Amino acid sequence: MKKAAILYDFDKTLCTKDMQEYSLIPSLGYESAGVFWDEVTELSIRYRMDSISAYLYYLQKKFAEQGNPLRRDMFAQLGNAIELYPGVSTWFRRINDYGRKAGFLVEHYIISSGMSEIIENTPIADEFRKIYACRYYYENGEAVWPAQVVNYTTKTQYIFRINKQVLDENDDASLNEYVDPKKRPVPFTRMVYVADGMTDVPCMRLVKEYGGKSIAVYNSASERSVSTAKKLINDGRANFMVQADYSEGSDMEKLVKRIIDHMSADSALEDLEGKFR
Numbered sequence: 001m002k003k004a005a006i007l008y009d010f011d012k013t014l015c016t017k018d019m020q021e022y023s024l025i026p027s028l029g030y031e032s033a034g035v036f037w038d039e040v041t042e043l044s045i046r047y048r049m050d051s052i053s054a055y056l057y058y059l060q061k062k063f064a065e066q067g068n069p070l071r072r073d074m075f076a077q078l079g080n081a082i083e084l085y086p087g088v089s090t091w092f093r094r095i096n097d098y099g100r101k102a103g104f105l106v107e108h109y110i111i112s113s114g115m116s117e118i119i120e121n122t123p124i125a126d127e128f129r130k131i132y133a134c135r136y137y138y139e140n141g142e143a144v145w146p147a148q149v150v151n152y153t154t155k156t157q158y159i160f161r162i163n164k165q166v167l168d169e170n171d172d173a174s175l176n177e178y179v180d181p182k183k184r185p186v187p188f189t190r191m192v193y194v195a196d197g198m199t200d201v202p203c204m205r206l207v208k209e210y211g212g213k214s215i216a217v218y219n220s221a222s223e224r225s226v227s228t229a230k231k232l233i234n235d236g237r238a239n240f241m242v243q244a245d246y247s248e249g250s251d252m253e254k255l256v257k258r259i260i261d262h263m264s265a266d267s268a269l270e271d272l273e274g275k276f277r
Helices: 033-046 051-065 072-080 088-101 155-164 198-209 223-234 251-274
Strands: 002-008 104-115 130-139 142-148 191-195 213-218 240-243
Touching: 002 155, 002 251, 033 051, 051 130, 051 142, 088 104, 088 251, 104 155, 104 251, 130 155, 155 191, 155 198, 191 198, 198 213, 198 223, 213 223, 213 251, 223 240, 240 251
Parallel strands: 002 104, 002 191, 104 130, 191 213, 213 240
Antiparallel strands: 130 142
8 A cells, every 4th residue: 555644743733832831841930931932042042052952951951950850751741731732632543544545554753843752742642653853862861962853954854764764863874875756655745744833844845845735734813823824825835724623524634635635646647657658
């Protein structure tokens, strides 16, 4: 069975806000998560740091200053605090079933600048073939250094890993081997990228320009979220914009099913064309 892939950002795409804001940042005593992020921005500007590296460093530093080192086992409960958008918990089963009827094995992937330790402890973690996100290196259970930093531009490498099915982050040799685009296990034309913001532009544009579909999701209760989605459409970054509601019968479900139908028609034509070669 041919493969298709849906690639997701996580924060404000599958859940309602940045994953660190549900309980991790509040546990440091911040009444407003915005204050924490402002401090991270100031740090990254002052010391010319990558913004993602800066937040990972600063988070670890703040916990250490309070005498409560950031530990791997702290993340187990943090994942349960995540508030998913409507319908997310049953979304994967419904789309997988629809894809199977259309002749595809649909795989789901996360590509996020958030924290893999949190995502891996959410109720939907097992739905993903692979979770690409930031994570720490631990000694005796305590975080001591960012082991993986996934920023806005490095996200694109994971799209090529999925395209070639070289999923091991340490396997750069296979990733850089030339493979005829027509022989890659998950061609771009059978990819859908789902995300919410301007930081996802490199991935959205890559998938869209190579023949896949990019979807900008938005929170209808947020004017900023809606305007961002409109900008992504107007700037040609995304193919579609739709409310972040994954419920059965929602516009999001209807859209993705139509995209799968389109994939199926294209795949049938490709097979037919191959008979004449």
